[in-house]
């Protein structure tokens with residue numbers, strides 16, 4: 228293996244396109260994942276996250292563009308890539324009628340891990356996933372959180388350099404999610420590159436860098452701090468409590484540049500000076516009761532919502 | 547090719563099968579149950595056909611033939627007729643199912659070495675019974691004619707190369723008692739191998755598609771060939787175990803033993819399994835869900851069952867349909883199995899069928915392997 232540890236980027240993608248018939252699921256995507264980082268892939272349903280990951284793992288052929296994983300070409304060298312990566316699919320896949328140990332042994336065997344090495348790996352996985360007591364349980368009897376950790380273990384049985392995790396924490400409680408992310412940190416701490424897709428903003432905050440995609444297109448790329456800083460450049464973010472909320476939204480949509488509903492409040496972007504006062508007077512003049520207007524630091528969700536709205540506007544303008 | 551990997555996959559497949567009670571039942575109890583079902587309940591043996599005799603010849607020879615009929619156990623003597631007009635009435639009212647008509651001159655024809663005629667008039671309402679009874683009539687008549695010829699040969703002390711009135715093709719040597727279970731066992735064997743190997747293979751692959759483990763396997767370094775072998779060999783094994791089980795039950799419960807080589811039977815079964823496993827893989831490549839795979843399997847079963855000679859003899863089918871049967875691999879396998887089972891045939895007789903089976907197997911496996919590509923899309 229000439230390129231073991233000699234590649235520069237864990238993942239590099241240029242002008243990557245995937246079409247299903249006339250529908251473009253991934254639209255000229257460009258990004259790189261640095262070695263050893265936790266790279267988040269954030270986007271709403273149908274954004275093209277899974278499709279991108281599946282092309283990187285050799286499950287789908289790109290329609291156009293190119294890419295490398297561990298320095299290997301995703302089209303020509305996908306078989307060699309497979310020995311170097313671990314993949315946990317969106318519906319993480321274990322055999323429910325096999326025990327925890329049998330699942331590990333099976334995937335180990337398929338990856339060609341030697342028996343001696345497999346014993347060590349099994350011990351490591353059981354310890355890491357905290358499944359030692361459950362080693363003889365049928366996988367189908369485990370709670371979802373445990374299954375996800377086992378799936379991660381199985382995806383790492385051959386000690387991959389790069390891990391692709393497609394929504395690894397879908398459908399579990401916050402505690403399990405927290406535990407799972409602790410595992411991701413541990414793994415990344417040991418030098419493994421992790422590319423992870425998610426819907427959850429709190430998870431996105433944990434990533435070293437983020438790619439936000441929407442409609443198959445990249446709409447932002449950077450660390451969480453960078454993305455928020457870019458947002459702050461556009462103005463001051465205000466959190467507004469008002470009644471009735473929807474009327475307030477309509478009114479502000481005319482007056483300010485960016486406004487969106489966040490739970491029971493509105494978030495609006497104003498030009499720093501006098502923004503707060505302007506919002507108050509505009510709302511009161513329209514007969515809306517203003518409970519609270521407060522400047523806040525933008526969250527990733529603010530960044531994301533704003534970028535999506537911008538993208539929608541651009542699309543409308545383009546026709 | 548990494549056999550260790552294939553072994554792991556097989557082990558996993560067998561483990562899963564052994565843990566699935568329902569599947570176990572389907573795989574190991576259903577075949578034996580099917581054999582019992584065909585052996586007993588759906589027995590196509592016909593006994594006690596109500597028979598009237600119109601003996602217009604009234605000779606020692608004709609009486610002897612009638613006696614043969616009644617001694618066979620298949621026919622019950624109900625009435626003797628002395629006028630042909632009575633035949634219609636008896637059949638119409640259902641009093642008898644068959645009338646045996648021995649025309650005048652029967653003994654005379656036999657005496658002169660001419661082909662003598664016997665007519666049996668059958669109530670065709672129940673066509674199955676009628677068909678089977680007709681077979682019995684033929685059997686009895688032939689046995690009788692053979693007796694006469696041998697007698698004549700002995701008397702003439704001559705050598706006669708062909709015996710008039712006897713057509714070797716139609717002799718019921720291979721199943722002299724005309725017991726249907728004997729005939730059913732090979733058929734049931736074929737069905738079981740077909741169903742288990744084709745459908746189970748298809749389902750086992752599609753199931754992994756459904757639960758997503760197939761995708762997980764595809765991102766491992768396993769090759770398409772290894773994956774295919776690992777998914778099909780377990781069912782080859784199970785098919786062979788079933789074959790052994792059916793043979794044991796057939797021998798010990800129905801006293802139907804294999805006349806020919808059991809080893810050859812197994813060897814040719816493996817050849818046939820290439821076809822069914824290949825079809826299983828093929829079905830898995832065109833089905834997204836287990837439900838679809840089941841429906842698609844039935845789409846293949848029907849022509850196999852109807853056109854192979856399992857249900858209806860190929861010779862009785864319309865010519866055009868007979869041509870189609872040449873495209874049904876089961877037809878050849880059935881022929882081989884019946885040959886080994888009932889006649890004790892060996893390769894010197896069976897080789898043409900074996901060649902065709904091999905050709906089918908290789909073609910189908912190749913096409914399926916080609917379709918079974920590793921990339922999902």
Ligand SMILES: Nc1ncnc2c1ncn2[C@@H]1O[C@H](COP(=O)(O)OP(=O)(O)OP(=O)(O)O)[C@@H](O)[C@H]1O
Nearest residue numbers: 247252270271272273274275276277278279317923
């Ligand atoms: N095999 C396929 N054939 C046709 N369309 C597909 C196929 N796979 C995905 N798509 C479409 O491509 C788009 C992107 O799908 P993808 O699964 O990549 O989204 P995602 O970002 O992973 O979404 P989610 O968060 O729901 O998992 C969707 O509109 C989907 O319907």
Ligand SMILES: [Mg+2]
Nearest residue numbers: 276277278317
């Ligand atoms: Mg997805």
